[in-house]
Amino acid sequence: MTHERVAVVGIGQTKHKKRRDDLSIAGLVREAAQRALDDARMTWSDIDAVVIGKAPDIFEGVMKPELYLSDALGGAGKPVFRVHTAGSVGGSTAIVASHLISSRVHKRVLAVAWEKQSEGNAQFGLGGGKSGSIGAGGAFAPWIRAYIQKSGAPEHIGWQVAVKDRQNALRNQYAHLQLKDISIDKVRESPMMWDPLHFLESCPSSDGAGAIVLTDEAGGDAAAADGRAPAWILGTSMRSEPSSFNGRDPIRPQAGIDCAWDVYRQAGITDPRRQIDVAELYVPFSWYEPMWLEGHDIAPVGEGWKMVDRGETAFDGDFPVNPSGGVLSSNPIGASGMLRFLEAALQVRGAAGEHQVDGAKVALAQAYGAAAQYFAMWAVGADKP
Amino acid sequence: MTVSTQTVSTIQFPYKRTLGPVMGRFFSELTARRIVGIRSGERVIVPPMEYDPETGNELAHDFVEVGPAGTVRSWTWVAEPIESHPLDRPFAFVLVRLDGADTDLVHVLDAGSEDAVHTGMRVAPRWRDEPVGRIDDIVCFVPGEHADSPEGEPGEAQDVTTMEYFSKITYTDVLSPTLVRYANNLRAGRLTGQRCPQCNRVFLGRGYCSVDAILLGPELDEVLPDRGVVSNYTIITPTPYPGQKETEPFARASVVLEGDEMVIAQQQILDIPVSEIRVGMRVRAEWMPDAERDAAEITSKGWGTVAGFIKGWRHTGEPDEPAEQYMNRVF
Ligand SMILES: [Zn+2]
Numbered sequence: 001m002t003h004e005r006v007a008v009v010g011i012g013q014t015k016h017k018k019r020r021d022d023l024s025i026a027g028l029v030r031e032a033a034q035r036a037l038d039d040a041r042m043t044w045s046d047i048d049a050v051v052i053g054k055a056p057d058i059f060e061g062v063m064k065p066e067l068y069l070s071d072a073l074g075g076a077g078k079p080v081f082r083v084h085t086a087g088s089v090g091g092s093t094a095i096v097a098s099h100l101i102s103s104r105v106h107k108r109v110l111a112v113a114w115e116k117q118s119e120g121n122a123q124f125g126l127g128g129g130k131s132g133s134i135g136a137g138g139a140f141a142p143w144i145r146a147y148i149q150k151s152g153a154p155e156h157i158g159w160q161v162a163v164k165d166r167q168n169a170l171r172n173q174y175a176h177l178q179l180k181d182i183s184i185d186k187v188r189e190s191p192m193m194w195d196p197l198h199f200l201e202s203c204p205s206s207d208g209a210g211a212i213v214l215t216d217e218a219g220g221d222a223a224a225a226d227g228r229a230p231a232w233i234l235g236t237s238m239r240s241e242p243s244s245f246n247g248r249d250p251i252r253p254q255a256g257i258d259c260a261w262d263v264y265r266q267a268g269i270t271d272p273r274r275q276i277d278v279a280e281l282y283v284p285f286s287w288y289e290p291m292w293l294e295g296h297d298i299a300p301v302g303e304g305w306k307m308v309d310r311g312e313t314a315f316d317g318d319f320p321v322n323p324s325g326g327v328l329s330s331n332p333i334g335a336s337g338m339l340r341f342l343e344a345a346l347q348v349r350g351a352a353g354e355h356q357v358d359g360a361k362v363a364l365a366q367a368y369g370a371a372a373q374y375f376a377m378w379a380v381g382a383d384k385p
Numbered sequence: 386m387t388v389s390t391q392t393v394s395t396i397q398f399p400y401k402r403t404l405g406p407v408m409g410r411f412f413s414e415l416t417a418r419r420i421v422g423i424r425s426g427e428r429v430i431v432p433p434m435e436y437d438p439e440t441g442n443e444l445a446h447d448f449v450e451v452g453p454a455g456t457v458r459s460w461t462w463v464a465e466p467i468e469s470h471p472l473d474r475p476f477a478f479v480l481v482r483l484d485g486a487d488t489d490l491v492h493v494l495d496a497g498s499e500d501a502v503h504t505g506m507r508v509a510p511r512w513r514d515e516p517v518g519r520i521d522d523i524v525c526f527v528p529g530e531h532a533d534s535p536e537g538e539p540g541e542a543q544d545v546t547t548m549e550y551f552s553k554i555t556y557t558d559v560l561s562p563t564l565v566r567y568a569n570n571l572r573a574g575r576l577t578g579q580r581c582p583q584c585n586r587v588f589l590g591r592g593y594c595s596v597d598a599i600l601l602g603p604e605l606d607e608v609l610p611d612r613g614v615v616s617n618y619t620i621i622t623p624t625p626y627p628g629q630k631e632t633e634p635f636a637r638a639s640v641v642l643e644g645d646e647m648v649i650a651q652q653q654i655l656d657i658p659v660s661e662i663r664v665g666m667r668v669r670a671e672w673m674p675d676a677e678r679d680a681a682e683i684t685s686k687g688w689g690t691v692a693g694f695i696k697g698w699r700h701t702g703e704p705d706e707p708a709e710q711y712m713n714r715v716f
Pocket of ligand 1: 581595
């Protein structure tokens with residue numbers, strides 16, 4: 001017996017900001033969830049189960065916040081699950097929700113992922129509460145240096161990605177950063193934060209949430225019949241590997257390659273560069289765009305930066321990456337993966353508004369976490385598989 | 386002298402909550418010595434919530450003043466209060482059903498002795514002298530019908546939108562036998578690891594191979610060279626946060642031990658400006674003096690730290706190794 005087909009029929013997100021001082025944590029997740037329910041033409045009582053994701057609890061200092069949030073998300077008397085896979089969690093949360101349907105355990109599932117970074121301090125949290133935290137930028141900078149050295153990429157590639165994603169964000173009303181005057185010069189001249197990463201090559205710190213309503217095939221068909229195009233899930237995968245062992249390639253981790261090919265196989269993709277119309281990749285630091293293009297075999301090894309250089313990943317390029325503005329423009333950490341996943345779904349539904357990529361039929365979304373060791377990816381399509 | 390098998394750590398942080406319109410109203414009203422709930426159908430929920438907890442439906446902002454007196458619905462006696470408890474003398478945690486409310490408020494009752502507490506007893510708040518818009522504006526409940534209020538009328542309600550939340554946790558890490566052996570060797574000035582018999586990789590203080598998932602016992606211990614090569618590094622511009630002591634850009638380097646063995650991450654390179662650190666530099670460990678060696682940083686997270694034993698690494702003056710051979714080795 002094959003698995004149940006899964007459709008995305010509702011999408012919601014908050015306006016992401018440095019500090020959502022108008023909302024409690026419950027209010028933040030409800031803003032995204034209510035929008036997803038409205039989009040799906042559903043109410044809380046239509047939902048069978050809720051899946052909640054966020055990054056480490058130390059970021060807000062609320063331990064096991066899923067307990068406090070279960071009734072805020074209409075979860076009383078329903079199965080409620082918490083997912084945590086570091087930075088990839090927003091993607092994993094959507095995937096866990098999809099599996100509850102593909103396995104025919106539930107028919108309608110709400111997935112919500114969030115972070116309210118302004119309540120605490122991520123540098124503090126990532127440093128285990130101690131002085132001298134290297135933060136995410138400090139952890140990734142050496143690998144970025146290694147990528148640049150190995151690939152021979154010129155330094156402007158990082159600046160170019162930083163500008164491109166911020167320009168895309170200007171099309172997205174929900175994006176946190178709205179840097180109208182962003183330019184290569186501005187990026188190059190911004191302070192060096194974690195050599196070789198400049199301040200403007202790094203993601204912001206955001207409050208925000210994303211939510212997705214997923215249904216079984218009948219739910220997807222009903223939405224389509226009602227003139228609300230669903231996004232059909234073509235493939236999902238999660239992969240992990242240890243952070244540290246002799247022989248690991250941290251620039252192009254095996255887990256990332258395996259995760260991508262698992263999704264491609266399920267989706268019938270043999271040539272990702274040609275068969276995928278748009279990709280939302282988790283790029284918290286500019287150089288990760290070429291690194292993941294290579295890390296997921298979209299570009300050959302050593303060629304990812306050339307795709308960037310030729311403008312192919314730009315909004316009007318032939319392989320647009322991060323039309324939403326990406327993590328570089330909004331980073332509510334726990335939600336950041338889900339924002340990639342829901343943007344991919346928006347694109348194939350033709351519902352991405354000003355950041356809609358023309359003719360997007362197949363979209364790829366990816367999120368990664370911790371020491372580039374946890375991966376979550378899905379491919380979604382406009383046509384039922 | 387051997388190391389302790391436990392290390393104790395404390396994490397603390399002043400979090401700042403944004404309260405939102407409903408909890409914000411509750412805390413604002415406390416500053417005027419009023420307690421409010423919110424109407425949810427036939428019920429009044431205290432403290433108020435933004436949504437009906439049974440359905441998730443949003444509630445209209447229909448606030449209802451309740452109490453201040455109420456009835457104890459359940460309780461538990463705390464005979465020996467700890468530092469983080471709201472009262473410094475024996476007290477009861479109570480569930481109070483305030484008059485006019487349909488849910489119970491968790492609070493504390495100052496009743497003198499356990500014998501004086503019973504379910505069904507009437508209690509009323511003791512208000513703080515200078516309210517700040519926090520739940521402990523009600524210092525505690527006391528037996529009786531009448532609130533214990535400071536002299537004079539309360540002022541207008543202040544507009545409370547945020548709450549400081551100071552969080553502190555102290556925890557004890559129990560070290561594995563492998564880590565205890567590792568730390569004892571460090572104290573003796575020896576860097577040791579275990580070599581996996583299956584893949585020949587060396588791991589520091591882990592007791593298992595991360596790749597083959599097999600246990601690595603004491604018979605596999607070997608002494609490793611305290612010399613190596615800088616494989617990569619980060620120069621960090623520190624951002625301020627509570628507890629951050631760094632103010633100037635600082636560097637953290639990864640050192641691959643000689644013979645291409647394990648990486649020791651997040652190391653300091655001594656005596657040279659951060660701008661002169663380069664991949665491929667040959668370095669040697671600078672050990673702490675015997676008397677200053679300290680195992681407080683050795684925890685069971687499995688990262689093989691040398692903090693507390695090796696101060697940093699010093700350039701040996703030998704020619705550099707080729708950078709490209711090492712750059713991938715960071716953790
Ligand atoms: Zn092994």
